[in-house]
Amino acid sequence: MSESSSFDLWIFRSLRRIMRAVDIHSRKLSAEFMVTGPQLLCLQTLHDDGPLTTSALAKLIHLSNSTVVGILDRLEQKEWIVRQRGSGDRRVVLVDITASGEKFLAEAPGLLQDRLAQGLRRLPEREQLVIAQSLETIVDLLEMGQQQVAPLLEAGPIIEAQTVAAEHPAPAPARPEGKKS
Numbered sequence: 001m002s003e004s005s006s007f008d009l010w011i012f013r014s015l016r017r018i019m020r021a022v023d024i025h026s027r028k029l030s031a032e033f034m035v036t037g038p039q040l041l042c043l044q045t046l047h048d049d050g051p052l053t054t055s056a057l058a059k060l061i062h063l064s065n066s067t068v069v070g071i072l073d074r075l076e077q078k079e080w081i082v083r084q085r086g087s088g089d090r091r092v093v094l095v096d097i098t099a100s101g102e103k104f105l106a107e108a109p110g111l112l113q114d115r116l117a118q119g120l121r122r123l124p125e126r127e128q129l130v131i132a133q134s135l136e137t138i139v140d141l142l143e144m145g146q147q148q149v150a151p152l153l154e155a156g157p158i159i160e161a162q163t164v165a166a167e168h169p170a171p172a173p174a175r176p177e178g179k180k181s
Contacts (some may be wrong), residue, residue: 001078025112033108038063042071043097043105051084051096072096080104 026037035043041061046052049060058068072095075081080101086092097105120128 015138022112029109030054035104035108036071038067038071039114040105040111041110043101043108044074044111045103046081046095046097047102051094053092055093057095075101078104126131 010146022037029035029037029040038061042057045057050057052060052112054072055065056069057072058065063071072081072083076083078100080098081095082098083093083095086094120131123131
């Protein structure tokens, strides 16, 4: 087996382990708390940043609008969120977490990315940056030639990785001589 293909296999197996950890966490949430990871992520985002429009929420958690609408329908049935028309523009619908949603969120287990964030904080900042940049490279390779798709993992770490990358940008590639930007 060539060195390149052994790296391919190593990376693929690591990705499968990540996907398995996400799946196990999601099953536990569903079985014990009757909530999915994306539902919990929506509640947490509304708690932190709400009220929000559906499209703003979808952008923050890197899911499609139609997926978020379905999630919000289920959260509304549980009375954990409320949708209200904007006072200035009645076409705008804002979504916010309810008191019972806040209560559930306080009692619910943390998101999977909370556990990841705790582990990352123990690493030197330079190592965190290398991990974030490496994952961005993998995402770019997987999305090459495709429209952007919803991530396999919950969005929190991706947003944090983008923030770190923005604060610590990789050096720009050298421009060919004679080219001006």
